[in-house]
Amino acid sequence: MSLISEDTDPSEARAAARQAAAGALSNRVTFNRLELNGILNLYGRMVADGEWRDYAIDFLRERAVFSIFRR
Structure with missing residues (x-):
């Protein structure tokens, strides 16, 4: 027994998921190419x-943070 109806187009579900993901990404705080x-x-x-050995990048709700780690 299949859970997918023959009337359902799977590409519609994928398109809706992509649109939801794109909407979430547009509100994300990031570094632009010149800053990075x-x-x-x-x-x-x-x-x-x-002087420096490693780094971390964090994307918080209101800011993007580049942290460095010294020796």
């Missing part, structure tokens, strides 16, 4: 100098 490029350029220089 500047941050990663600085990070690379500091790693090369031996």
Whole structure:
């Protein structure tokens, strides 16, 4: 016995799921390409100098955070 009706188009369900996901992503706080490029350029220089070792990126509800970890 199948749980899917012959009248149901599975692509409609997938399209609805994509639209819901796109709506959630549009409200997300992120870094834009220029911001991230500047941050990663600085990070690379500091790693090369031996000052920084690792990083983390967090996307919170109201802000995006780039954290660095020193030696």
